[in-house]
Structure formats: C-alpha cells, structure tokens
Amino acid sequence: MQNHPEKQPSPIRKFLREKGYYMVLALCVLAVGVSGYLFVRTAADQKSSLGDESLSVPLTTAEDDDHERPSSNSQETSAPAASADAPATDVSGSVSTDVAGEDAQVSAPVTVRPLSGDTIGAYAMDALAYNATTQDWRTHNGIDIAAAAGEEVLAARDGVVGAVYEDDAFGTTVVVDHDGGYATHYANLSAETAVSVGQEVSAGDVLGVVGDTATVELAQDSHLHFAVFHNQQPMDPEQFLLG
Numbered sequence: 001m002q003n004h005p006e007k008q009p010s011p012i013r014k015f016l017r018e019k020g021y022y023m024v025l026a027l028c029v030l031a032v033g034v035s036g037y038l039f040v041r042t043a044a045d046q047k048s049s050l051g052d053e054s055l056s057v058p059l060t061t062a063e064d065d066d067h068e069r070p071s072s073n074s075q076e077t078s079a080p081a082a083s084a085d086a087p088a089t090d091v092s093g094s095v096s097t098d099v100a101g102e103d104a105q106v107s108a109p110v111t112v113r114p115l116s117g118d119t120i121g122a123y124a125m126d127a128l129a130y131n132a133t134t135q136d137w138r139t140h141n142g143i144d145i146a147a148a149a150g151e152e153v154l155a156a157r158d159g160v161v162g163a164v165y166e167d168d169a170f171g172t173t174v175v176v177d178h179d180g181g182y183a184t185h186y187a188n189l190s191a192e193t194a195v196s197v198g199q200e201v202s203a204g205d206v207l208g209v210v211g212d213t214a215t216v217e218l219a220q221d222s223h224l225h226f227a228v229f230h231n232q233q234p235m236d237p238e239q240f241l242l243g
Contacts, residue, residue, distance in 0.1 A: 109243070172191050
C-alpha cells in the first residue's frame with residue numbers, strides 16, 4: 001500500500017488558524033473605537049454649531065460703548081420715570097393732584113348778588129308768610145330784594161337763558177340754567193328784557209331791569225323777586241348766594 005505524504009497547510013492558513021481569534025477581537029475593538037470617535041465628533045460639531053449661533057449676535061465692544069454712551073457730564077439727561085404713586089410736577093415745580101387717586105380741586109363758581117339792596121321778603125317754604133297784596137298767608141319760594149324801578153338786574157352765575165316768559169303771579173321772568181342742576185329765576189322785571197332764550201350769560205351780565213309786573217306783590221315796595229331751584233326743587237336763595 002502506497003503511503004502518501006501528509007499535505008502541509010499553507011503558511012497563511014496556518015497563521016489564520018492560530019491568530020484568527022485575535023484578529024477578530026482586534027477588529028471588534030477597532031470598530032467600537034471608530035464608532036465612539038464618530039459619536040464624540042458628531043456631538044462636538046453640534047455643540048460648536050450651537051455655540052456659533054449664540055455668538056451670531058454682534059457684541060458691543062468697549063470701544064464702541066464709549067462712543068455710544070453719553071458722557072456723565074452731559075447737560076441733557078433723561079428724566080427719571082415717574083412713580084405711579086408720586087404726584088405729577090409741572091415745569092414750575094408746583095404739584096398737581098392725580099385725579100384718579102384723589103378728588104380734583106374744582107374752583108367754586110363765581111356768584112354775584114343780582115342787586116345790592118336789602119332783603120325785604122324772606123324765603124318761606126317750610127312756614128307761611130303774610131302777603132300784603134293778597135292779604136293772606138302763603139308760601140314764598142324766593143326772596144324779595146329792594147330796588148328802585150329801572151335798576152339793572154344781574155345774572156347770579158354763568159349759565160344759559162332757559163326761559164323768558166310772563167308769569168301769572170310774578171310777572172316778567174327770566175330763568176338762567178347753571179351747572180350742577182341749578183336754575184335762577186328773576187321776576188317782577190320790566191316787560192322788555194335784555195336777553196333771549198338760548199343766550200349764554202356770565203355772572204354780572206344784565207338780564208333786565210326792575211319793573212312792577214308781579215301782580216301778587218304790588219303792595220310791596222319796588223323790588224326783585226329772586227328764586228333759586230336745584231333739580232327743580234326750590235331752595236333758599238341766600239344759601240345759593242353764599243356760593
């Protein structure tokens with residue numbers, strides 16, 4: 001029987017057989033290393049990109065800031081913001097009241113006496129007063145101010161003439177409407193008045209002159225019958241004249 005010599009493996013196959021395990025292990029380690037490197041590089045690139053975006057806004061250098069910032073010695077300085085609770089101050093330094101926080105100070109209206117004469121007939125709505133003309137006791141919704149016939153009668157306050165008419169009891173009457181629901185009545189005037197309905201008048205303007213047209217007060221000396229109404233209710237004219 002012929003013996004054949006045993007075939008020897010090639011050197012490469014022998015090397016792979018003996019060192020193959022280590023080569024595979026080395027390749028795995030290399031693959032893990034490459035993967036880790038790529039992961040770290042990608043994360044670093046993203047962080048760098050974000051950093052570039054955050055720095056994309058132009059920064060003001062100290063040199064630029066010196067050019068733009070006004071000098072501390074400049075005479076033109078911005079006024080400090082006013083506090084919501086602090087009162088406003090005008091240029092002269094006077095303090096004005098905040099209307100939203102406190103009651104505004106409203107100047108009292110100018111009030112003048114229609115005539116300079118004495119009161120010869122008092123206001124009487126809570127008690128009866130004797131009437132010499134009718135010779136009875138009755139209420140009296142105004143005051144009678146002594147004046148000579150033809151004496152000028154003045155508007156007590158600023159207002160608008162609301163009516164000019166002939167009253168059955170008190171004769172020629174002018175009514176002036178005022179702010180706040182007030183109305184003043186000037187009666188026993190001469191038939192010719194100095195104003196007309198709708199006319200604006202100021203305190204002290206002439207409305208007419210004293211006459212003798214009040215049929216219920218003919219027995220009295222010459223006078224003006226002056227009445228005041230607030231929200232259509234009579235009130236003491238003397239209180240109104242006090243302002």
